[in-house]
Amino acid sequence: MHDYSDKELLEMFKESDFKNFAFKQIIKKYQERLYWHIRKIVITHEDTDDILQNTFIKVWKGLDQFREDSKLYTWLYRIATNESLTFLKQKKKRHYIPFMDVEHHLMNTLESDEYFSGNQIQLKLQKAILTLPEKQRLVFNMKYFDELKYEDMSKILDTSVGALKASYHHAVKKIEKYLKDN
Amino acid sequence: MQKHHKISDIGKEQPFKVPGNYFKDLPEQIMEQCQEKEQKRSVVELIKPAISLAAMFIGVALIAYLAIQVIDQPEGKNPYRQEDIAEAEYHDQYYNQNELMEDINGGESTQAEQDSEQTDQYIEYLLNEDIDYTTLINELEEDSRKGKNNQ
Numbered sequence: 608m609h610d611y612s613d614k615e616l617l618e619m620f621k622e623s624d625f626k627n628f629a630f631k632q633i634i635k636k637y638q639e640r641l642y643w644h645i646r647k648i649v650i651t652h653e654d655t656d657d658i659l660q661n662t663f664i665k666v667w668k669g670l671d672q673f674r675e676d677s678k679l680y681t682w683l684y685r686i687a688t689n690e691s692l693t694f695l696k697q698k699k700k701r702h703y704i705p706f707m708d709v710e711h712h713l714m715n716t717l718e719s720d721e722y723f724s725g726n727q728i729q730l731k732l733q734k735a736i737l738t739l740p741e742k743q744r745l746v747f748n749m750k751y752f753d754e755l756k757y758e759d760m761s762k763i764l765d766t767s768v769g770a771l772k773a774s775y776h777h778a779v780k781k782i783e784k785y786l787k788d789n
Numbered sequence: 790m791q792k793h794h795k796i797s798d799i800g801k802e803q804p805f806k807v808p809g810n811y812f813k814d815l816p817e818q819i820m821e822q823c824q825e826k827e828q829k830r831s832v833v834e835l836i837k838p839a840i841s842l843a844a845m846f847i848g849v850a851l852i853a854y855l856a857i858q859v860i861d862q863p864e865g866k867n868p869y870r871q872e873d874i875a876e877a878e879y880h881d882q883y884y885n886q887n888e889l890m891e892d893i894n895g896g897e898s899t900q901a902e903q904d905s906e907q908t909d910q911y912i913e914y915l916l917n918e919d920i921d922y923t924t925l926i927n928e929l930e931e932d933s934r935k936g937k938n939n940q
Contacts (some may be wrong), residue, residue, distance in 0.1 A: 627820065634816040642812070646805055654812075667823040713807055725804020732799050752801055770855055 611636075615678040620670055629783040630670070634663055637680060640753070641687045647736075647748045650713045652722045658694050662687045673694040677762060684755075691737045695741075710737040710744075712756065735785035738777050746771055 611619070611632055619629035641662060646655040665686055673682060714737050717723060717730070725733065736744055745764065749755045750771075757768045764771070915925065 626822075630823065631816050633821055634819055638812055638815055642807070643803060643805075651803070652807060659815075660822065663819045663877070664826060667819075668826070719864075720805075722806050722808070723804060724806040728799055729802070729804035732796070733804060750905055751796070781795060786796075 614675075617670075617673070617675060617679065630667060633666070633679075637683050638663075639684060640680070644684065644753060645691050646685055648688075649694060650688070650716050651720055654694065654744065657688045658687070661753050662690050665690070670748075679761070681759050681762045682751075683733065687764060692741070710739075731786060731789060732782070735782040735789075738785055739781060742766075743774050743778040743781075746774040747782070750775050 611629075616629045616633050616636075620633075621627040630699075632641075638659070642659050645658050645662070646652070646698055649655055649658060662683070666683060669686075673679070714734050717737070721770050723730070736747060739747060742764075746760065749763070750757075752768060757771050760771050761768050766774075915921075
């Protein structure tokens with residue numbers, strides 16, 4: 608199958624005859640990256656599935672207005688991140704979870720998740736990541752697992768590169784301390 | 790047992806898994822939802838002008854109906870006719886002392902009224918018997934003289 612560039616896909620999306628085809632290609636191209644990004648934020652497969660579908664529906668509605676001066680994947684990441692954070696906020700409200708206990712709640716979910724296939728040390732790393740504040744957690748996941756550039760992360764999270772570097776540094780220190788102490 | 794204190798020792802492998810065929814089926818599922826949304830949006834966009842136009846016509850018709858009702862009100866149905874107002878004003882103006890006294894006395898007729906009624910009865914009797922005022926005076930004077938003579 609021919610791999611279309613983002614530019615080619617966006618041009619095809621503008622033509623009504625190819626709109627559906629182009630969008631399906633965009634989903635195929637980015638679904639896994641976005642899925643894992645969302646999954647690391649909300650932990651369970653079911654929640655990730657809902658958020659990912661909502662993300663792509665929002666992309667479908669807004670792609671006509673997408674300004675091509677930014678990269679498509681940073682825009683997709685941004686929507687996926689916002690959808691995930693909104694979901695967590697709603698979850699707190701819906702289940703009356705105190706603000707500080709969300710990560711604790713996610714830790715319990717992680718242990719009982721039937722789709723968690725990691726070993727003990729991987730579980731420990733995930734628990735350590737869940738002890739981080741929300742923003743540090745996002746930064747760590749995007750840098751460590753997704754290997755995104757700071758410049759792209761800056762566009763996705765609307766934060767300066769310097770602040771992101773500092774955030775990542777603190778996150779690594781805290782995780783290593785957690786691994787040492789536990 | 791070896792302890793892992795460095796993140797780099799753990800690796801970057803995803804510790805999560807997904808149900809089989811999840812990524813294979815997902816694009817189709819999302820496309821179906823997008824098509825549904827698109828159809829709903831098309832229907833709404835199609836009927837939106839018609840609904841707006843209908844609402845505008847109903848509004849205009851309602852205003853016209855109310856205007857006609859006010860302008861073309863039949864006189865008999867008007868609860869505020871000029872005659873009614875004039876009559877009410879007249880009653881207010883001439884609510885006199887006698888009516889007031891009558892109301893205070895609980896509707897009992899006064900002595901003045903009783904005298905007036907008696908006088909009316911006398912006049913009516915004289916008219917019926919065709920007795921004119923001069924005859925009556927003469928008779929009364931004659932009676933008076935007879936009385937004096939008798940004394």
